[in-house]
Amino acid sequence: MHPLMLELLPWVRQGYCCSQLLLLLLLQAREEENPGLVRAMQGLCVGIGHADGPCGLLTGGACALGLLAGKGADDEEAQPLLEALLNDYAQWFRERTAAFGGGSCDTVAAGLAAERGEAGSGVAGRPDPAGCGELLAEAWEKLLELVQAYDLDITAHTGQA
Template sequence: MTVDAFRMFQLATQGFCCSQIMVILGLDEQGQENPDLIRAMHGLCGGIGRSGKTCGALTGGVCVLGLKMGKGTPQEFGHSKLNRMINDLLEWFEEVHGSIDCDGILDHSLGEGNEYPVQCGNIVSTTFSKVNEILAAYADEPEMSDEE
């Protein structure tokens, strides 16, 4: 699925950050809403509490992979290759952006506000597309296993 630029812009203007937008887009694909999950994702904004550390587009992408392939109930099993999918995303992200940290990607610190640089929209868009590419690549793999 391609990223709807208008939807991303709409979410950003509503004050959602990169990690939240990633998960909202993932939920949109499933026709779901989950305000509690989106609220929890707020802690990952701006590189975890706006610290400039691990980028919210990356952590949000990892959460989307978990949302779609992880264990959610005692009766479920996570996808046997979930960790491999996450590592594929991590390696791609660092190769493309040169860092996994906001401070290493952006040319300035995020500071205390809620503003996000324009380049963050492109990072969210490309990362969300990569998440879907990874999901498609593993679609033919055995889906569920009790091994992680």
């Protein structure tokens, strides 16, 4: 088990999904709380409500990067390289999950289970964030790598509470 999963397990047990977990990690790094944003991220869970939708690690990661580099107020501008930043993350995710045959939530969850030598993961057709933990940790590490490569300040506060 990736060491990051030890930190995430309490949140997983509390019912947060993959997209929410990435945002919770980012908010923790920023020493912020934003329950409204975390709640909104639940809309990305389980492939935007059905397992054939995109994996929350892709969409949640894009949202995390948007929080760091996007426009959020009339007097702000998005980081000029936001599109390239998002493209780099999406390309990494596509390459990482290519062997699974796609980037949908259920396809990724099944591919990760197969990598672990398991038949499947989750309950009642819902992928288990703990089962996706290795990829979640990789996604977080990729986000941190991109933050550094694009010279973003992960600790800059957005002014939201």
